[in-house]
Amino acid sequence: MTEPYKTVDDGNAPVIEPGHTFGTVTEKISAIVLTRPASNGWFVGFGLAFMLTMMMLYAVGYLFVKGIGIWGVTIPIGWGFAIVNFVWWIGIGHAGTLISAILLLLRQSWRNSINRFAEAMTLFAVAAAGIFPAIHVGRPWLAYWLFPIPNTMGVWPQFRSPLMWDVFAVSTYATISALFWFIGLIPDLATLRDRSEKPALRMIYGILSFGWRGSARHWHRYETAYLLLAGLATPLVLSVHTVVSFDFAVGIVPGWHTTIFPPYFVAGAIYSGFAMVLMLAIPIRKIYGLEDFITERHLQNSAKVMLATGLIVAYGYGIEAFMGWYSGDRYDAFTLWNRLHGPYAIPYWALLICNIFIPQVLWIRKLRTTPAALFCISGVILVGMWLERFIIVVVSLHRDFLTSSWGMYYPTRWDWMTYIGTIGMFLAAMFLFVRLLPMISIFEMRTLLPEAEVKE
Amino acid sequence: MKREPIYGMMAEFDSATALVDAARSTHQAGYKKIDAYSPFPIEGLAEQIGFHHDEVPLVVLIGGIIGGLSGYLMQYWMSAVDYPLNIGGKPYHSWPAFIVITFEMTILFAGISAVFGMLALNGLPMPYHPVFNVPRFAFASKDRFFLIVFSSDKKYDPAGTRQFLETLQPRSISEVPS
Numbered sequence: 138m139t140e141p142y143k144t145v146d147d148g149n150a151p152v153i154e155p156g157h158t159f160g161t162v163t164e165k166i167s168a169i170v171l172t173r174p175a176s177n178g179w180f181v182g183f184g185l186a187f188m189l190t191m192m193m194l195y196a197v198g199y200l201f202v203k204g205i206g207i208w209g210v211t212i213p214i215g216w217g218f219a220i221v222n223f224v225w226w227i228g229i230g231h232a233g234t235l236i237s238a239i240l241l242l243l244r245q246s247w248r249n250s251i252n253r254f255a256e257a258m259t260l261f262a263v264a265a266a267g268i269f270p271a272i273h274v275g276r277p278w279l280a281y282w283l284f285p286i287p288n289t290m291g292v293w294p295q296f297r298s299p300l301m302w303d304v305f306a307v308s309t310y311a312t313i314s315a316l317f318w319f320i321g322l323i324p325d326l327a328t329l330r331d332r333s334e335k336p337a338l339r340m341i342y343g344i345l346s347f348g349w350r351g352s353a354r355h356w357h358r359y360e361t362a363y364l365l366l367a368g369l370a371t372p373l374v375l376s377v378h379t380v381v382s383f384d385f386a387v388g389i390v391p392g393w394h395t396t397i398f399p400p401y402f403v404a405g406a407i408y409s410g411f412a413m414v415l416m417l418a419i420p421i422r423k424i425y426g427l428e429d430f431i432t433e434r435h436l437q438n439s440a441k442v443m444l445a446t447g448l449i450v451a452y453g454y455g456i457e458a459f460m461g462w463y464s465g466d467r468y469d470a471f472t473l474w475n476r477l478h479g480p481y482a483i484p485y486w487a488l489l490i491c492n493i494f495i496p497q498v499l500w501i502r503k504l505r506t507t508p509a510a511l512f513c514i515s516g517v518i519l520v521g522m523w524l525e526r527f528i529i530v531v532v533s534l535h536r537d538f539l540t541s542s543w544g545m546y547y548p549t550r551w552d553w554m555t556y557i558g559t560i561g562m563f564l565a566a567m568f569l570f571v572r573l574l575p576m577i578s579i580f581e582m583r584t585l586l587p588e589a590e591v592k593e
Numbered sequence: 594m595k596r597e598p599i600y601g602m603m604a605e606f607d608s609a610t611a612l613v614d615a616a617r618s619t620h621q622a623g624y625k626k627i628d629a630y631s632p633f634p635i636e637g638l639a640e641q642i643g644f645h646h647d648e649v650p651l652v653v654l655i656g657g658i659i660g661g662l663s664g665y666l667m668q669y670w671m672s673a674v675d676y677p678l679n680i681g682g683k684p685y686h687s688w689p690a691f692i693v694i695t696f697e698m699t700i701l702f703a704g705i706s707a708v709f710g711m712l713a714l715n716g717l718p719m720p721y722h723p724v725f726n727v728p729r730f731a732f733a734s735k736d737r738f739f740l741i742v743f744s745s746d747k748k749y750d751p752a753g754t755r756q757f758l759e760t761l762q763p764r765s766i767s768e769v770p771s
């Protein structure tokens with residue numbers, strides 16, 4: 138983190154455009170929060186996102202009144218949109234921790250300009266994900282049974298079930314992500330406290346910054362804690378989607394019961410997460426004039442990560458298909474045939490096109506550096522990753538061992554309202570975040586400047 | 594406790610290099626109760642002001658051990674002692690199934706210890722601090738670097754310390770009221 142960024146030209150775009158100083162970096166980022174007036178566009182965007190959030194609350198409220206019969210779930214497809222969306226959102230959240238923790242440990246200093254809003258994105262994505270398990274249980278007022286809380290029945294959760302592991306993995310992940318995000322914010326909140334002119338703002342940022350004053354002793358402990366937290370978050374983030382995949386892989390349903398699931402889920406999570414980072418970063422850097430800090434280099438690198446993780450995902454699909462044939466298991470073979478030719482063949486082919494074929498254009502350097510193209514490809518990947526979860530959840534369940542128990546799944550308007558509503562909630566939170574908190578880590582940007590180097 | 598009316602003497606510098614050099618000279622000159630403030634972490638600065646013992650790793654280790662043990666023992670006690678349930682013929686103490694939650698609890702407790710341990714050792718939150726009485730100190734979170742000699746230092750005397758700090762060629766020197 139303290140390693141100053143090389144100013145020599147190594148053929149890549151720089152992490153920060155030359156000419157910036159501690160002062161300009163500080164002013165530019167804090168001005169977005171402190172002095173820049175909120176534009177009409179912001180109000181329109183936030184308003185729309187907020188309306189979608191209200192739509193979700195309406196759908197969830199109606200669900201609580203009527204029960205999950207208003208959804209498309211039936212037997213045999215007992216896991217519909219709720220689990221599809223849960224896995225999709227949790228996956229998107231992974232990029233934030235990957236950027237902030239794993240890239241920190243790997244000393245990838247370019248991460249410093251995108252880690253803050255990627256972490257915020259993680260938090261909001263995990264919040265959106267967390268809604269689904271709570272509301273899909275049928276009797277949501279009993280959702281606290283998931284936790285080992287002493288109760289009058291004297292029973293405890295069943296710890297041998299992957300679903301319980303998931304509860305612990307996701308709640309730990311949410312907690313650690315929030316802590317990581319918040320301690321990263323403390324020095325920047327102190328900057329906002331010292332920069333703001335209004336006493337009320339100074340008071341609020343002062344309280345939030347905990348009275349941070351930048352003492353050398355404090356920085357030393359701070360950096361130790363930050364590094365250790367990164368070291369802890371790294372295995373954590375890999376464990377979260379692994380455990381999510383256990384929810385499926387431990388079951389015996391054909392299409393779920395495979396050992397490739399953990400790595401392929403983690404790769405898919407990072408794949409969709411980086412797609413979401415790009416979909417947010419590209420408009421934000423344009424609107425707020427942050428091209429100096431989120432440069433072509435960041436877009437390029439994110440595109441390369443997507444390309445690599447996309448290939449791992451493609452390998453996962455390949456192994457699934459191969460094992461369908463090689464295992465000699467007729468049910469596995471049928472699952473493969475059913476995906477390619479069954480009633481859900483169109484989503485499966487769309488998934489292959491979105492996740493495997495279209496992203497291959499990222500091999501072209503020109504496209505990796507064209508923001509508009511990257512934005513569109515990221516959108517395609519997000520759709521593809523959603524379809525992947527749909528295929529895994531719905532298509533595996535709808536035709537299993539006995540033809541007598543086959544069925545079809547059709548999402549209802551309530552499914553769609555809940556799903557689209559969580560996207561609105563996620564965006565509304567992002568809209569608030571960019572206005573209220575520094576979306577780029579100011580103090581970490583300072584360490585990247587050549588003047589931060591201590592000359593002996 | 595009676596407070597000293599003066600908290601210390603503060604010098605302001607332009608660059609990280611100047612601050613590190615000044616901190617080294619001040620410590621070598623025999624001032625032991627000093628502190629340095631910077632807008633971003635500077636490697637090696639803490640050592641220059643005589644800070645060597647960082648207890649955060651120990652706190653995290655203890656937190657992690659407590660988390661792991663409590664995670665495992667919780668599952669063991671609930672599944673094998675308090676309410677044994679036969680699930681698919683698996684043993685009550687089916688330890689492989691308990692590993693995931695043990696791992697998650699280890700991370701959870703270690704992470705919480707890292708954050709709250711760091712804050713506690715730093716004495717934060719602390720909304721009031723004498724250094725904020727210096728108006729220029731607002732730049733410590735932007736682009737200025739500060740060094741303070743506390744008045745509790747044995748060698749501290751208002752005139753002599755000011756004279757010494759002036760030899761370090763700071764931008765400005767101010768007395769910090771407490």
